[in-house]
Amino acid sequence: MRIAVTGGSGKLGRTVVAYLREHGHEVFNLDVTGPREPGTIRVDFTNYGETVDALMGVNDRYDGLDALVHLAAIPAPGILSDVATFDNNMVSTFHVLQAARRAGITNIVVASSETVLGLPFDTPPPYIPVDEQYPARPESVYSLTKHLEEQLAIELTRWDEELKIISLRFSNVMYEEDYAEFPSFDADARARKWNLWGYIDSRDGAQAVLRALEWPGAGYERFIIAAADTVMSRSNAELVAEVFPDTPVRGDLGEHTTLLSITKARTVLGYDPQHSWRDTQRGD
Structure with a gap:
């Protein structure tokens, strides 16, 4: 496929x-920043003219694209003011999705966020492990934009039965070099309770994107994308008993199994995370 990735830097x-690219696709990085090289085009997605022109x-x-991966955004709360975050993320996403429709691109993957699940869980989740079944609970303006972007995708796919938009609710993205810090998390169970001790290796995040692009369905779907395990050496039973003692538990927690359920992504997309911080501790 010929694929544009917004926010590819x-x-x-x-x-x-x-x-x-390693899997044989022709990929263009569309971003407001990035190196000057043939595969990168600088685009300001708050400008609709630039956006539609780049996707055409x-x-x-x-001279045309087969698919679109929309990752460009202010990536977390607290980086810019609330208004700046809302303006950038909402306007950019509408511009990108609208321009994609005008350009005839019907295969779209959009980065959503684990934050729509209720992070930082100052109000405990309705149950553990969390999944895609309960309504979004945005607790920040950043999270609100991600929820509204999901709602936007729902309506656009309702308007166009040939359009496929998949929202991937990514957990906290990590590189391999980030794993050196993980053993220190065990000292305080509450330090990482804000996302139920979750994370996602960037390589598995990329696998999920490709799985979503290759999925043959149409319409709208959303999936939690996380690693198969938690960031903790302490057991899930111990963590939940200490931090969320009154929260209902659904099914077997497992010893270190992710509490951000990836069952739907595994079942529907064939997502199969291959990377764990524990491998680096074993020297794998």
Whole structure:
């Protein structure tokens, strides 16, 4: 496929661009920043003219696209003011999705966020492990934009039965070098309770993107994307008993199994995370 990745210069974006290219796809990084090289085009997604022009084609680089991966965003709360975060993320996502429709691109993957599940869980989740079944609970303006982006995708796919938009609710993205810090988390169970001790290796995040692009369905779907395990050496039973003692538990928690359920992504997309911080501790 010929694929545009918005935000391909970001932490997850760099891995996604490289992963898709390794799997034989022609990939263009569309970002407001990035190196001056043939595969990167600088685009300000708050400008609709720039956005639609880039998705229609760029000089001799390409004259059309088969698929779109939208990762560009202010990536977390607290980086900019609430208003700046809302303005950037909502306007950019609408511009990108609207421009994609105008360009005839019907295969779209959008980065959502684990934050829509209720992070930082100052109000405990309705049950553990969490999944995609309960309504979104945004607790920050950043999370609110991700929830509204999901709602936007629902309506756009309702309007167009040929359109496929998949929202991937990514957990906290990590590189292999980030894992050196993980053993220190055991000292305080509450230090990482804000996302139920979850994470996602960027390489597995990229795998999820490709699985979503290759999924043959249409319409709208959302999936939690996390590693298969938690960031903790302490057992799930111990963590939940200490931090969320009154929260209902659904099923077997497992020893260190992720509490951000990836069952739906495994079942529907065939997502199969291959990387764990524990491998680095064993020297694998």
